[in-house]
Amino acid sequence: MANTEREQITAVRKNGDGDLTSFQTSTGRILDYSQALNEIEAGSIAGVNVFKAKDGSKRIRGDADGDPSNNLDQLPLF
Numbered sequence: 051m052a053n054t055e056r057e058q059i060t061a062v063r064k065n066g067d068g069d070l071t072s073f074q075t076s077t078g079r080i081l082d083y084s085q086a087l088n089e090i091e092a093g094s095i096a097g098v099n100v101f102k103a104k105d106g107s108k109r110i111r112g113d114a115d116g117d118p119s120n121n122l123d124q125l126p127l128f
Contacts, residue, residue: 056096059086059112061128070110074128086110098122 061074073086081089087108089095097120103109112122 056094057089058097059095059122059125061126062122063128068123070122073110080128083110 057075057077057079059073060076062070063072063074065071070083072080072082074080075095086095087100087110090098090100090110097113098110099113100108100110110122112120118124
């Protein structure tokens, strides 16, 4: 699947601590954290990746591209 055909994350929802809890994709779908993890690991969503945190949990982050404006924390809220 080409990059242009894969969905991207366009907006995020955060909890009271500022942690990301759900994501809106370029097609308008809303994914909770675990759904997004599964889809990112399957390669369905472009521009993000999953990494293992120090505590062993899986976390979502934007691909490092040197542009801070498209970091997940900088995306619009929905």
